[in-house]
Amino acid sequence: MTTPETAGAPAFDARTFRHVVGHLPSGVTLVTTRTPDGDHGMTASSVTSLSLDPPMMLACLNRSSSTSMAVSAAGAYAVNVLGQGHEHLAQQFAAPSRDKFAGVRVTEGVLGLPLLADALARIECTVVEEVHAATHTIFLGRVVDAKADEGSPLTYFRGGFGRFEFARDDAVYQRARQQVLERMYAADAVLQLDDLAYQLEVERPAAFYALTRLTADGLVRRDPDRGYVVVPFDSRTSDETFDARCAIELGVLDMVVGRVPPDELTELSSRFATMAALLVGDRFVDFDRYLDANYAFHEGLVSLAHNQSLTAAFGRLSIKTVMTRSFGVTPVTSQDFIDAQRQITEGVGRGDLATARGGVLRYTELAKQRVRQILAQTGGRL
Ligand SMILES: Cc1cc2nc3c(=O)[nH]c(=O)nc-3n(C[C@H](O)[C@H](O)[C@H](O)COP(=O)(O)O)c2cc1C
Structure with missing residues (x-):
């Protein structure tokens, strides 16, 4: 019988594998922990929820990373889910540095771990098992506390950061755009968020998303005094x-x-x-x-x-x-x-x-x- 580690050489090289697995989109997190030496953290996308009852997470960290060693020593870690606009943090925590937390707003969690104050979600875990596989350690963590804020996540796909978009929000934007194009709103008219939400029969966040996209399209502009205004066209x-x-x-x-x-x-x-x-x-x-x-x-x-x-x-x-x-x-x-x-x-x-x-x-x-x-x-x- 072969095990993954004794199986023969694969029919593809490491570059191909990296390219192919890059097609699996993911969120981006910072895995953080605290030891007597100080705070540690690294960018990690190989993080996922494992079970609901009991609530458990897993994080796959390269054993050679200093954060992996620190998590092992601390017996606890926090998963900080990064939001849209946090690319700089993902980059900051993906490169070795003595002071990765410079300029980062940190709070302390129930386990005394450093938590990213501006994260989209924060999950604190105690390590219940470490599984060694190839170059990585899979830290199975029992969730002790979990909190989430409003916002959109940062995503990662084929080596690049991106944005998440609900398919239903895109449909709302398409409808709003058609309305603007068909002149349902007069040129230079102010588009109120609540009116648009009512008109489109959707919640405010979906209407806000539509307005943001319409602004990026140049169909609507943000006037500092009047709000969102339909751009005239001739x-x-x-x-x-x-x-x-x-x-x-x-x-x-x-x-x-x-x-x-x-x-x-x-x-x-x-x-x-x-x-x-x-x-x-x-x-x-x-x-x-x-x-x-x-x-x-x-x-x-x-x-x-x-x-x-x-x-x-x-x-x-x-x-x-x-x-x-x-x-x-x-x-x-x-x-x-x-x-x-x-x-x-x-x-x-x-x-x-x-x-x-x-x-x-x-x-x-x-x-x-x-x-x-x-x-x-x-x-x-x-
Ligand atoms: C988007 C992204 C996702 C990453 N995901 C992981 C991961 O899941 N596991 C891992 O071991 N390294 C991952 N890395 C690489 C580590 O962040 C990087 O090796 C870091 O420098 C390790 O830091 P440390 O050695 O200071 O702990 C990722 C990097 C990026 C940019």
Whole structure:
């Protein structure tokens, strides 16, 4: 019989394993403890609840970490669940340092352990068993005290920190966005949190989440005196944005056409194909995905110049906001857009500057005209 430690070599290497397990998303915690030497703590994501009755947790800590040794010596540990915006703490506690707790607000728990005052949740445990497996020790802990506060957690996925989002909150945001786009609220109107919650028939946190996302979209802005205000939109705003993109893209084409390496041409064609597939006939298959794909195509075009200033200027254009506010209002569009973008892609592919430039100018005119049509249909203001 084989045990995990005597089994033969796996059919994949450590890098592959790290990459694959990185697809399992997790929360992020600080495991903390106190010994006569002082306070100890480390960032840990391999922490989970084990049983409800009795209440138990487990934490998998690398035996070589100083915190693991300290937990073993103290016979107790606390799990501090990190909240959104705590990336700096996760980083601070993931690197060896003599004073990891510098600048951290700490309180003392019932077991005398250091607890992170601003954590989303704090769970104190006494160690009931230590299981050694490979490089780690699994500390089985009996929960002595547990407290949670309101807030969103910090998450970890494929080596990066992120945010958690309830699927139901996303649906509320989508509804709120549709209402703003369909001009259910007048331009420059104040959106009160309670009114929006009532209107959408949801709790305040979900309405607040929607407002935050609408603000990030540029559909709503936070006015220091008036609160959340619906951002007005007109054809001058969209014309300026499309003209600015046009100027950047024409400049990029002048710089690169005839000199684009084959792998970058393939990438541009593939971005074009992804975008084209999301527009069937004269309808968007899924506007949000189309918007992302359209953005990726134009960003890909600009990045052919390998010029960070140009890429950053393109990123500042609020293209997505302008497109959401205009094209996002109706599922109807036109294959003419794809034809113009195909012309750009083919022109770049053949090293034919005049064709590629013509495509950019045509696309820009089409976009400006289409916004005018949509504005006319919706009464001039969105
Ligand atoms: C997001 C994240 C999660 C981590 N999870 C664990 C874990 O579950 N177990 C572990 O042993 N190390 C984990 N680490 C690594 C430790 O935090 C790191 O080795 C730390 O420096 C150990 O500190 P110490 O030796 O001072 O105790 C994680 C690091 C990061 C950034």
